[in-house]
Each structure stands twice: as structure tokens, then as C-alpha cells.
Amino acid sequence: MKLLLILCVVLYGLSMLFILLYSLAQAHLLYRFRLFLRQKRPTLPAPKVWPLVTVQLPVYNEKYVVERLIDAVAALDYPADKLEIQLLDDSDDETTALIQQKVQQYLHLNLQHIQRQDRSGFKAGALKYGLELAKGEFIAIFDADFVPDPLFLKKTIPYFADAKLGMVQTRWAHLNKEYSVLTRLQALALDAHFFVEQVGRNSQQAFINFNGTGGVWRKTTILDAGNWQDDTLTEDLDLSYRAQLKGWQFLYLPEVESRAELPPVMSALKSQQFRWTKGGAESAVKHLGTVLRSEKPLQTKYHALAHLLNSSVFVAVLVASLASVPLLWAKVHYLLPVQAFQAAAVMLFSFIVISLVYFQADAFGKASGRGSFLLYFPLFLSMSMGLALHNAVAVWEGWTGRKSPFIRTPKFNLEGRQQRWQDNFYRSLKIPFTTYLEGLLGLLFLGVAAWGVVQKEYSLLIFHSMLALGYLLVFYYSFQSYRRI
Known part of the structure; x- marks a missing residue:
């Protein structure tokens, strides 16, 4: 006893x-975060020539939201001749037919409906497959439940004038936070991450993560870091650490919102939580030793430890x-x-x-x-x-x-x-x-x-x-x- x-x-x-x-x-x-609030981020001028951007939309059985997603991306305020949109469709239900019908409404855009033979690698596999076909210098990614701001690209692309910048992440906002108590509680949790944590880490050049959507990558950064890999359930966190360990810098823009849907029921929330928590643990096993052995400052390592x-x-x-x-x-x-x-x-x-x-x-x-x-x-x-x-x-x-x-x-x-x-x-x-x-x-x-x-x-x-x-x-x-x- x-x-x-x-x-x-x-x-x-x-x-x-x-x-x-x-x-x-x-x-x-x-x-x-409190220190960051006292600062004012300088407004960057638009580039003289807008670069070619590929927008990747990984989709798997999303019949309830895929049409909304296509409409939102088609409304992006960006030169049409500099915009390539990839619908990376792994669906095996009626989502594919909805996409085919919707694409016909936007024949004036370079909107490609891309399908693989199998779902190997899941989302990471789809993104990697699309990247092989992508012509853009920069890769913007949105999940199926997102509704990007029409000015999203014009608010993010100018920051890539810094050649060392590998990724820009924006803040998630919520389409349906007032739907129920459950969605309000999720909004509270996500706001803590997207206000305090992401800002707090990025303001001191500590490791931050691409959140899987609502961000833009320099294509060279993805390739230099080893491309998308499917050995964890959080391919976004995994690639983020590999890229930053390679020396690429990340930028977080809390002032730029990317609106998305919150899971309105517990079963959907649990599915999301399981993937995030298990993938986070897998990424910790994969990267923690490398981070601790790196030449990063002790404070950066401590925050990476807490993050992973x-x-x-x-x-x-x-x-x-x-x-x-x-x-x-x-x-x-x-x-x-x-x-x-x-x-x-x-x-x-x-x-x-x-x-x-x-x-x-x-x-x-x-x-x-x-x-x-x-x-x-x-x-x-x-x-x-x-x-x-x-x-x-x-x-x-x-x-x-x-x-x-x-x-x-x-x-x-x-x-x-x-x-x-x-x-x-x-x-x-x-x-x-x-x-x-x-x-x-x-x-x-x-x-x-x-x-x-x-x-x-x-x-x-x-x-x-x-x-x-x-x-x-x-x-x-x-x-x-x-x-x-």
C-alpha cells in the first residue's frame, strides 16, 4: 500500500x-505577445510584377463545402495569368461530379481538376503530387472548409521579397463560432494558438508551424526541406520543422484572416483532435532530438520543446x-x-x-x-x-x-x-x-x-x-x- x-x-x-x-x-x-502589440508592422509595397502562384486545394469527399471553396478561390483578387488553381481531388463519392460541374463556371481561370490513381500518402501525398505539376513560384494551400479573403494573395505575397522567407501563415477566423457552445469553446482554444502562441513564438524567431491551410510556401523551401512526407499525421508541422532547421524563416500575419468552419459535433472534433495530437507526438519523436542538438539558442529550444x-x-x-x-x-x-x-x-x-x-x-x-x-x-x-x-x-x-x-x-x-x-x-x-x-x-x-x-x-x-x-x-x-x- x-x-x-x-x-x-x-x-x-x-x-x-x-x-x-x-x-x-x-x-x-x-x-x-504583449510586446508585439506595441509594434507596428510596416506596409510593404506591391511587387512590380506579381509572381506566378499555385493555389492547392486538397479535397477528399467534401460534397457539402467544395462548391463554396471553389467560388471563394475563384474570387481571389490576383492577375488571372499569374494564378494556377489545383483541385487535388482524391474523392470517391459525388464530390468529383460537383467539382466537374463547378469548374465549367470558371473556364476563364487556370483551374485544374487533378485526380490520382490512389490516395497513397493521403493529404501529404496529394500535395506532393500536385507540387510536381505546379508551375507557381509560390504555393498557397487551403483546406476544403476554408473561405479565403479575396485579397489573401495580395496581402501575403509582398513579404516574399525577403529571399530568406520560406512560408507565410495567416490567422484562422471562424465562420460558425456562434453555432453552439461547442463551437464557441473551440474558437476560444484556437484563438489562444493563433493570437498568443503563434505571435509570441514568431516575434522571437522561435519555431512556428504552418497550420496546414491558410498559408503560402515558397516552392523552393518545400523542396529544399525534403518535400511533403506522410510518416506523421501532421505533415504541416513536420515540414515546418524541417524547413526551419534548414535555416528558412517563417512569418506569421495575425492581421490577415482566413475564415474556416469549426466542427459542430463532438465526433468530428474528436477526429480532428486525434489527428492533431497523435501527429504532434509523432513529430516530437521525429524532430525533438535534432532540435535539441542544433545550434539554436537555449530559449528557442525550450519553446520548441513546449511546442512539440x-x-x-x-x-x-x-x-x-x-x-x-x-x-x-x-x-x-x-x-x-x-x-x-x-x-x-x-x-x-x-x-x-x-x-x-x-x-x-x-x-x-x-x-x-x-x-x-x-x-x-x-x-x-x-x-x-x-x-x-x-x-x-x-x-x-x-x-x-x-x-x-x-x-x-x-x-x-x-x-x-x-x-x-x-x-x-x-x-x-x-x-x-x-x-x-x-x-x-x-x-x-x-x-x-x-x-x-x-x-x-x-x-x-x-x-x-x-x-x-x-x-x-x-x-x-x-x-x-x-x-x-
Whole structure:
């Protein structure tokens, strides 16, 4: 029993220490973001001759949004003779027919409908295949659910006058953040990344990442860095690190918006989260050693460490939450010294930092709307905790090298609350086993919180209550979102 308690203390302590170290990096990014706000980016003149740009649109079974995407890209304000549009279509449903019909409306544009024999390499394979055919000096990429600003290219291309610049990333904005509570919470999370984290890293020349869409690459940079590779589920993060390790510079433009759809249902969100977290873990395994051995400054390495391991926070949350249950029991029965629990108060710093990061992001992105941050932020934290099991499984698969296919996030084309998601053909059929475990964990932490109240031990009450709420909400939204036949 004593050895088990010691193990729980060690696991809990290491998990909370990891979260603390991660929050220190977040605090510095917040500081750098605040400094950036005092600066004014100079306006660059348009080039005398606009370069040839290839816009790549990787598509796989996107019948709900592909027509909107084509219309938006066709509306780009850029010289038509300098614009090449590649519809990289891997679809095996009616999306292909919709594309063929839509292309006929834009015969005045160089709009190419490109199909491969197979989906080898998934999105990375499609981008690589298209790159072999691309004539553009620069490559702009948009996922199927994006609606680019007509001035997107004119706002980004001038920065490539710097010959060392390899990639320009723009900020994601949200087409449907007001659709539901779930979309508001996602907007809050993404705004923290696209305001505080990306700005904070880029302002100090630390590693940032191309976010897979809403950005422009110099074609030479992609080729010099080894081209698109499909050995991780986040081909964008992987290529970003390879390019920056090669010496290419990246630029992030928070003032340029690229609007996109947020997953309106939990099953779609989980699909996206699994790919991002597992791919992040795979990229960490692939690049962390190289980064730490590089000649980059220590501060840059620290931020790269936090960046590549940010998905591992879910593992830390899961381990800490499970270890906290026997620790609460031990405290009630006076089996551990009080000092062991007093030391945990230091972790309050982590909560304060994370709160400030999201508060700052919310102030700019207005994700919660109408000054409702105090309502949405605790709910966001709870839901994030409730996703710990699902995402920890993804991280573990990434760490251990277990391979899985690239599962696209279903798109819905829902912007108004009156629109329905229930009829979407792409919703998943099968309810994963982990969904039932999430429901059981919700009941477990609800029972632990109630037991703590009965024992008049309130030190972990908020933590366990948030875990209970988070897991039960994730279970509920997950169960209702899977398409059952």
C-alpha cells in the first residue's frame, strides 16, 4: 500500500511539474505577445510584377463545402495569368461530379481538376503530387472548409521579397463560432494558438508551424526541406520543422484572416483532435532530438520543446487525475504528510497563466462573445480535461510509433443555428470504446467529488468536479453525434 501511494505521489508530482514547465513557456509567449502589440508592422509595397502562384486545394469527399471553396478561390483578387488553381481531388463519392460541374463556371481561370490513381500518402501525398505539376513560384494551400479573403494573395505575397522567407501563415477566423457552445469553446482554444502562441513564438524567431491551410510556401523551401512526407499525421508541422532547421524563416500575419468552419459535433472534433495530437507526438519523436542538438539558442529550444510536446499535456492531465483519487483517500486517512499537498499549491501558478493566455486571446478573438469569458472559460477547461483520455490515447500511439490512416474531419457547411448537422452523410457510424470509458470516468470523478464533500475534504473538490463535468459532457456530446443505423 505504501509503495502504491508513493508511486501515485511521484506520478502526480511529475505530471503537475510538466504542466508547470509548459505554463512557464506560455507565460513567456504571453509576454512576447504583449510586446508585439506595441509594434507596428510596416506596409510593404506591391511587387512590380506579381509572381506566378499555385493555389492547392486538397479535397477528399467534401460534397457539402467544395462548391463554396471553389467560388471563394475563384474570387481571389490576383492577375488571372499569374494564378494556377489545383483541385487535388482524391474523392470517391459525388464530390468529383460537383467539382466537374463547378469548374465549367470558371473556364476563364487556370483551374485544374487533378485526380490520382490512389490516395497513397493521403493529404501529404496529394500535395506532393500536385507540387510536381505546379508551375507557381509560390504555393498557397487551403483546406476544403476554408473561405479565403479575396485579397489573401495580395496581402501575403509582398513579404516574399525577403529571399530568406520560406512560408507565410495567416490567422484562422471562424465562420460558425456562434453555432453552439461547442463551437464557441473551440474558437476560444484556437484563438489562444493563433493570437498568443503563434505571435509570441514568431516575434522571437522561435519555431512556428504552418497550420496546414491558410498559408503560402515558397516552392523552393518545400523542396529544399525534403518535400511533403506522410510518416506523421501532421505533415504541416513536420515540414515546418524541417524547413526551419534548414535555416528558412517563417512569418506569421495575425492581421490577415482566413475564415474556416469549426466542427459542430463532438465526433468530428474528436477526429480532428486525434489527428492533431497523435501527429504532434509523432513529430516530437521525429524532430525533438535534432532540435535539441542544433545550434539554436537555449530559449528557442525550450519553446520548441513546449511546442512539440504540447499534446502531451493531455497525458499529464490524465495521469494526474487518476493519481489524485488515491491521494485524496490517503489525505483523508492521514497517510501522507500535509507538506506533500501544500507543495501542490505551487501549481496554482499554472492555472493563473493559462487563464491569462485565454483571457487575452478572448479579448481579441471575442470567442465567448458578450463578455461571457467567466462562463465559457471554466467550461472550456472542463471539456479539455474531458478529452484527456481520448487525446492521451492518440499521444501514446504517436510516441510508440503505431501507424493509423489519415482520417479527415467531416465538414458540414453550417453557419446558422437553424441548420441541422444530424443529416450529414460523413458522420462516423461506430461509437468508440473510449466513449464509454469517458462516461465511466465522469461517474467516477462525480462520486469522488461527492465522497470528498462527505469527508469534509475540499482540497481537490474543484479539480474532481471539473473532471466529472468534462467527461460527462464529452460522453454526452459524443454519444449524440455518432450516426447510428
